[in-house]
Amino acid sequence: MKIWLDGALRDSESARVSVFDHGLTVGDGIFETVKAVDGRPFALTRHLDRLTLSARGLGLPDPDLDEVRRACAAVLEANPVPLGRLRLTYTGGHGPLGSDRGDKGPTLVVALGGTTRRPDTTAVVTVPWTRNERGALTGLKTTSYAENVVALARAHEHGATEALFGNTVGQLCEGTGSNVFVVLDGEIHTPPLHSGCLAGITRHLVAEWTGAKETDLPLDVLRDADEIFLTSTLRDVQAVHRVDERELSAAPGPVTAKAMRIFDERSAADIDP
Ligand code: PLP
Numbered sequence: 263m264k265i266w267l268d269g270a271l272r273d274s275e276s277a278r279v280s281v282f283d284h285g286l287t288v289g290d291g292i293f294e295t296v297k298a299v300d301g302r303p304f305a306l307t308r309h310l311d312r313l314t315l316s317a318r319g320l321g322l323p324d325p326d327l328d329e330v331r332r333a334c335a336a337v338l339e340a341n342p343v344p345l346g347r348l349r350l351t352y353t354g355g356h357g358p359l360g361s362d363r364g365d366k367g368p369t370l371v372v373a374l375g376g377t378t379r380r381p382d383t384t385a386v387v388t389v390p391w392t393r394n395e396r397g398a399l400t401g402l403k404t405t406s407y408a409e410n411v412v413a414l415a416r417a418h419e420h421g422a423t424e425a426l427f428g429n430t431v432g433q434l435c436e437g438t439g440s441n442v443f444v445v446l447d448g449e450i451h452t453p454p455l456h457s458g459c460l461a462g463i464t465r466h467l468v469a470e471w472t473g474a475k476e477t478d479l480p481l482d483v484l485r486d487a488d489e490i491f492l493t494s495t496l497r498d499v500q501a502v503h504r505v506d507e508r509e510l511s512a513a514p515g516p517v518t519a520k521a522m523r524i525f526d527e528r529s530a531a532d533i534d535p
Contacts, residue, residue, distance in 0.1 A: 285353025
């Protein structure tokens with residue numbers, strides 16, 4: 263497999279990042295996961311905008327977006343797959359232990375992984391840990407993902423594929439790698455960004471295309487919601503059929519099924535060439 267590192271395509275077997283890269287030693291890095299269908303990245307400009315925002319949030323230099331675009335194109339061309347995920351990783355670079363930042367400039371890696379079309383429904387669990395809606399990293403897509411790894415392991419222990427977090431004031435926030443929507447009396451709602459959730463690109467498109475409202479929602483809305491669904495780059499729109507012990511009859515419900523249809527139709531067009 264060919265990946266992009268330090269300005270060139272390289273063989274993934276021999277490509278090397280320093281053991282002193284700050285992405286490794288202190289998690290000082292950001293990333294994007296971009297779906298690629300038939301060699302074309304989906305919504306790439308939106309992902310690059312968010313990469314830049316995340317870089318600024320961490321105080322990293324702005325990524326060179328021309329290079330990132332070239333890297334994506336080169337990796338996709340070198341590894342043709344019908345459906346894949348581009349992983350863009352951008353770190354503080356390498357430098358001596360204890361230094362604030364790498365002294366050789368940031369590291370950019372673009373690699374391609376596989377993915378499959380998501381099942382229509384899934385089970386989720388809630389976790390007792392909270393998202394901090396006022397943290398320094400809130401809303402940034404950083405490589406400091408260990409909390410999500412722990413939460414996701416909890417989900418897997420319970421036969422679920424996603425764990426949902428509330429925030430420190432008891433509101434529904436997001437999943438480890440997805441945004442959450444609920445249907446109440448036929449209306450679609452999703453937590454606002456001030457809940458601490460990531461500004462998901464799928465969340466944004468789904469909200470725009472379905473008219474979903476941003477609403478502060480207590481975590482226990484999950485006990486009463488008529489329907490629940492998740493959105494993310496790799497899940498698209500995915501209905502929830504079980505949350506903790508609660509089974510939701512007939513998932514996907516009618517509102518979710520419509521949102522799935524709208525998303526599939528509209529996202530098939532190249533929204534962001
Ligand atoms: N929330 C978190 C924490 C995520 O990591 C992700 C994506 O990885 C999402 C939400 C969904 O965002 P997107 O739709 O841009 O994939």
